[in-house]
Amino acid sequence: MKKKIPEIKESVEELKEKLKIEKSPRSQQRVHMLYLLKSGEAKSRQEVADLLAVHRHTVGQWLSRYEQEGMEGMLELKTKPNRAYSLSAEEKEKLEEQLKNPVGFGSYKEIGRWLKEQLGVELKYPTVYKIVRKDLGAKLKVPRKSHIYKDEGEVEAFKESFGERLKKK
Numbered sequence: 001m002k003k004k005i006p007e008i009k010e011s012v013e014e015l016k017e018k019l020k021i022e023k024s025p026r027s028q029q030r031v032h033m034l035y036l037l038k039s040g041e042a043k044s045r046q047e048v049a050d051l052l053a054v055h056r057h058t059v060g061q062w063l064s065r066y067e068q069e070g071m072e073g074m075l076e077l078k079t080k081p082n083r084a085y086s087l088s089a090e091e092k093e094k095l096e097e098q099l100k101n102p103v104g105f106g107s108y109k110e111i112g113r114w115l116k117e118q119l120g121v122e123l124k125y126p127t128v129y130k131i132v133r134k135d136l137g138a139k140l141k142v143p144r145k146s147h148i149y150k151d152e153g154e155v156e157a158f159k160e161s162f163g164e165r166l167k168k169k
Helices: 012-021 025-039 045-052 056-075 089-100 108-119 125-135 152-168
Strands: none
Touching (some): 025 045, 045 056, 089 108, 108 125
């Protein structure tokens, strides 16, 4: 469906000035879109999208906001506020202690289950991963698989002979 491009109220000179004044790159892109359309350098959403290296749907959203809320509404960058941390300091300490356990966890889902059962906190997988890897700097303790034909007797013999060689040096 081809939507009509809304009438741009500002003049080309005003848009040029606004483009120079605007500090945020995201806002500059939006003003540049209006400039391209007003000056006639682009005639469609697709042309603007190609020139600004954004998707045509993005251009459509910007134009809709411009039509409904004007220049100031379109330039208002909506960001999500910082959320409260998902684990308290005490809960984080308990998790850290559990991660130091030699047995450890086999997966991040397992950690999520432990958090739910022990602490009553339900977290999504990416959140658990971020807390464990980035915040706590811990890694999962997963034993490596052993070969199916491995002979335990040979392993012990190797360890003994290797230990003896180290003692000789």
